[in-house]
Amino acid sequence: MEDIFTKKLSSKELIELEDKHGAHNYHPLPVVLSKGEGVHVWDVEGKKYFDFLSAYSAVNQGHCHPTITKALTDQASRITLTSRAFHNDILGRYEAYATEYFGFDKLLPMNSGAEAVETAIKVCRKYAHEKKGVDENKAKIIVANNNFHGRTTTIVSFSNDEEARKDYGPYTPGFIQVPYNDTDALEKALQEDNVAGFMVEPIQGEAGVVVPDDDYLAKAKELCHKNNAIFIADEIQTGIGRTGSLLASCGNCDCQGHCERQEDTYVKPDILILGKALSGGAYPVSAILADDEIMLVIKPGQHGSTFGGNPLGAAVSHAALEVIRDEKLTQNARELGEHFRSELQKFIDQSDLVKLVRGKGLLNAIVVNDSEESTTAWDLCVKMAENGLIAKPTHGNIIRFAPPLVMTKEQLDECISIITNTISDFEKEWKK
Numbered sequence: 360m361e362d363i364f365t366k367k368l369s370s371k372e373l374i375e376l377e378d379k380h381g382a383h384n385y386h387p388l389p390v391v392l393s394k395g396e397g398v399h400v401w402d403v404e405g406k407k408y409f410d411f412l413s414a415y416s417a418v419n420q421g422h423c424h425p426t427i428t429k430a431l432t433d434q435a436s437r438i439t440l441t442s443r444a445f446h447n448d449i450l451g452r453y454e455a456y457a458t459e460y461f462g463f464d465k466l467l468p469m470n471s472g473a474e475a476v477e478t479a480i481k482v483c484r485k486y487a488h489e490k491k492g493v494d495e496n497k498a499k500i501i502v503a504n505n506n507f508h509g510r511t512t513t514i515v516s517f518s519n520d521e522e523a524r525k526d527y528g529p530y531t532p533g534f535i536q537v538p539y540n541d542t543d544a545l546e547k548a549l550q551e552d553n554v555a556g557f558m559v560e561p562i563q564g565e566a567g568v569v570v571p572d573d574d575y576l577a578k579a580k581e582l583c584h585k586n587n588a589i590f591i592a593d594e595i596q597t598g599i600g601r602t603g604s605l606l607a608s609c610g611n612c613d614c615q616g617h618c619e620r621q622e623d624t625y626v627k628p629d630i631l632i633l634g635k636a637l638s639g640g641a642y643p644v645s646a647i648l649a650d651d652e653i654m655l656v657i658k659p660g661q662h663g664s665t666f667g668g669n670p671l672g673a674a675v676s677h678a679a680l681e682v683i684r685d686e687k688l689t690q691n692a693r694e695l696g697e698h699f700r701s702e703l704q705k706f707i708d709q710s711d712l713v714k715l716v717r718g719k720g721l722l723n724a725i726v727v728n729d730s731e732e733s734t735t736a737w738d739l740c741v742k743m744a745e746n747g748l749i750a751k752p753t754h755g756n757i758i759r760f761a762p763p764l765v766m767t768k769e770q771l772d773e774c775i776s777i778i779t780n781t782i783s784d785f786e787k788e789w790k791k
């Protein structure tokens with residue numbers, strides 16, 4: 360076989376390679392990226408784009424952030440993996456740092472987001488049985504309709520997305536679905552026997568950036584506690600600055616997770632689930648955080664992962680969190696987010712093609728005025744890519760806009776022009 364790693368290949372050839380040799384479990388936009396820096400990515404032909412997906416908010420700190428890259432390469436040349444059969448000299452430091460950063464007693468490190476969700480489910484069930492008198496192996500966890508928590512067999516068991524779920528049964532029992540942003544339905548579900556907890560995304564990202572009422576999380580947590588259940592926030596996509604605060608659970612607080620105003624706005628989860636930007640996209644790192652009463656139900660041998668807590672991931676994650684704080688990225692996300700939505704709203708007011716813009720911080724979406732089955736959102740994303748900005752539809756007719764948080768106002772203004780000009784041009788041809 361000719362050495363395909365040294366031979367120059369076009370975007371078309373590289374797409375064909377994936378198509379021929381890879382499983383077809385994704386449907387990417389036809390763009391082949393080979394370089395990234397900050398808010399920009401470049402394809403193999405050298406065309407430059409603004410990245411408006413940020414790898415589903417994993418790259419909040421921007422592509423190849425020098426601080427994170429340095430932590431990665433420095434640590435990679437010392438030691439990368441010890442397994443948890445032995446200690447390593449980074450993990451304890453990282454756990455001390457991250458628990459202080461987020462304000463919890465303990466951290467349990469994993470790798471992918473789905474693994475952290477699985478970890479939260481296990482801890483929740485075990486805690487409910489050991490400490491809350493829920494019958495053994497009978498614990499139920501309430502989740503929201505249209506949730507996205509990952510792709511494992513158990514997680515797709517409680518998804519109502521047919522595409523994610525169909526044909527993967529038998530499904531894991533023990534989950535109750537309620538409508539999102541509906542505390543009456545939650546209260547009713549909490550009356551069932553053996554309810555252990557409620558797991559929710561503070562903003563539903565994959566569902567199309569669905570923002571609940573301001574008091575939803577606070578009410579939900581209160582109802583959980585009243586009914587002896589715990590409140591679990593999946594902040595894998597919304598956390599780490601994305602929504603203009605350290606966590607979306609912080610509400611409108613600017614505190615990076617530990618200010619005096621915490622009691623007013625911060626709905627501290629009993630279990631916090633993090634992933635994605637926890638490593639700035641340089642390496643898979645996820646975790647759950649909880650206080651001792653909950654976390655210490657897990658004893659040696661009862662849960663783990665070969666790579667979870669490895670020194671390379673810990674060093675990278677430490678750097679990724681430092682960047683968020685040092686560069687004030689949460690504040691930047693908040694300011695730029697407000698500017699983005701107000702500029703897009705002005706445009707939408709005179710557009711027939713786009714119905715609305717919504718979101719928080721730099722997690723935003725527009726809803727295209729066409730049926731959910733139409734290809735309009737996809738076609739718009741293809742046109743935006745041609746014009747130098749890559750974004751992707753979430754569900755049907757919704758396009759998410761989530762650039763790296765290191766963007767400047769000048770860059771964002773350029774992006775707003777690309778987005779609105781593309782939509783205007785598209786609208787001229789649309790439904791002719």
Ligand SMILES: *Cc1c(COP(=O)(O)O)cnc(C)c1O
Nearest residue numbers: 471472473507508509593595596
């Ligand atoms: C991406 C995501 C996950 C899954 O994370 P993976 O790293 O893809 O396993 C879980 N929950 C939410 C809210 C997510 O956005």
